[in-house]
Amino acid sequence: MKFALAFVLVASLFLNILLGFETMSRRQINGSSKNLSFFWNPKTQNITNGTLQMLVDLDWSGSNLSIVVEINDDDFSRSDYLGLVFDKNGNRDLYNDLTYYLNAEEREDWPTRMPLDPQKLEPWGGLSWSAAIGLRWSPYHRCSWNTETGYVFNVGIPKSELNFTQPMLMHLCFDDANLLYKLVDLGFHYPEYNKMVVVWVEFEV
Numbered sequence: 329m330k331f332a333l334a335f336v337l338v339a340s341l342f343l344n345i346l347l348g349f350e351t352m353s354r355r356q357i358n359g360s361s362k363n364l365s366f367f368w369n370p371k372t373q374n375i376t377n378g379t380l381q382m383l384v385d386l387d388w389s390g391s392n393l394s395i396v397v398e399i400n401d402d403d404f405s406r407s408d409y410l411g412l413v414f415d416k417n418g419n420r421d422l423y424n425d426l427t428y429y430l431n432a433e434e435r436e437d438w439p440t441r442m443p444l445d446p447q448k449l450e451p452w453g454g455l456s457w458s459a460a461i462g463l464r465w466s467p468y469h470r471c472s473w474n475t476e477t478g479y480v481f482n483v484g485i486p487k488s489e490l491n492f493t494q495p496m497l498m499h500l501c502f503d504d505a506n507l508l509y510k511l512v513d514l515g516f517h518y519p520e521y522n523k524m525v526v527v528w529v530e531f532e533v
Contacts, residue, residue, distance in 0.1 A: 360389035366529050375504040376402050392484040400478035405506030408432035410481045411455040413499035416491050422499050429455045436472040439465050453528035454503045501528035
C-alpha cells in the first residue's frame with residue numbers, strides 16, 4: 329500500500345513537470361499566513377529562457393491582506409503588471425468580481441500606477457482595461473526590480489474592502505506586457521500571444 333502511494337506521488341510530480349507546471353505549498357503558519365511557490369518551465373511560457381518562478385507570501389493577521397509576490401522576470405517594463413482577483417461575494421465566479429491591476433515599477437520608492445476602473449478578468453488568465461480610461465497612482469502596492477532576481481510586488485489591501493472571509497478564492501496573474509508587443513511584431517495573434525506572456529494561478533486564502 330505504501331509503495332503504491334509513493335508511486336502515485338512520484339508519477340504525479342513527473343506529470344506536472346512534463347506538462348510544464350508545478351505548484352507547491354511551502355508552509356502555513358499560525359493560521360494567519362501562507363507561503364506558496366509556483367513554477368513554469370520554458371515550454372509553457374516565454375517570459376524567461378529558463379524556469380519561471382513565482383513566490384507568494386500572504387498574511388492576514390492585521391487590518392490588511394498583505395501580499396508579497398516575487399517573480400524572476402529577466403527584463404523590466406512599466407507595462408508589466410501583477411493582477412489580483414478576489415471572490416468578494418463568495419459565488420466562485422471571478423469574471424465579475426473585485427479586480428486589481430497593479431503596474432510594475434523599477435524602484436520601490438517610486439510611485440506605482442494602476443488603471444482607473446474598470447478592469448476585468450479574461451479567459452486567457454490575464455486582465456484587461458480600457459486605455460482611454462487612464463491611470464491613477466496606486467494606494468495598494470509598491471514594486472521593485474533588479475537584473476538578478478526580477479520583480480518584488482508588495483501589496484496591502486484593506487480586508488474591509490475585500491469583505492474578507494475565509495476561505496476566499498483568489499486569482500493571481502503576471503503579464504510580461506512588453507514581451508506581448510514583441511510577439512505581435514513577430515506575427516503572433518490573439519489569443520496565442522496572451523498564453524505565452526501571462527502566467528496565472530488560483531487558490532484559496
